[in-house]
Amino acid sequence: MNDTDRQFLTEWGGECWHEISDDAEPSYVCPKCGIILTAIHYSDWNPKAFYRTFDTWADFGWLWEKLEAYLIEFIFWHAKQKPMTALFNGQSCSSALVEFERLSPAERSQLICDFLRERADNPCTPEQQDGTDRREADHE
Numbered sequence: 001m002n003d004t005d006r007q008f009l010t011e012w013g014g015e016c017w018h019e020i021s022d023d024a025e026p027s028y029v030c031p032k033c034g035i036i037l038t039a040i041h042y043s044d045w046n047p048k049a050f051y052r053t054f055d056t057w058a059d060f061g062w063l064w065e066k067l068e069a070y071l072i073e074f075i076f077w078h079a080k081q082k083p084m085t086a087l088f089n090g091q092s093c094s095s096a097l098v099e100f101e102r103l104s105p106a107e108r109s110q111l112i113c114d115f116l117r118e119r120a121d122n123p124c125t126p127e128q129q130d131g132t133d134r135r136e137a138d139h140e
């Protein structure tokens with residue numbers, strides 16, 4: 001997964017992809033979100049460590065929770081990537097899920113990224129899951 005995809009997933013999930021200048025030092029303030037990025041010891045300072053990598057189970061778990069409202073759609077999208085013969089055999093969803101279970105966090109995150117980018121013309125963000133807009137729409 002490249003940084004463009006990592007930034008896309010981080011921002012889709014509602015977090016800041018911090019704007020960190022090359023000469024940033026500890027106690028650096030991100031100009032986009034205002035958070036202070038720092039390290040206990042100067043020798044521990046690693047600005048890159050503030051970015052989600054999506055190659056850890058922790059980052060995948062964060063992404064998986066954000067995807068909750070779109071899980072079924074994602075599972076069917078993933079199944080559609082399988083050959084048509086699998087679809088005709090009715091095994092597509094289950095075999096896609098078994099395949100998914102074998103993937104690393106990075107591979108899973110890349111699939112989710114591809115899924116979200118493909119449906120970019122029909123945008124969805126976790127913020128739209130809070131129900132606020134839905135309740136307002138019910139009154140119309």
Ligand SMILES: [Zn+2]
Pocket residue numbers: 016017018019030031032033034035
């Ligand atoms: Zn930031």
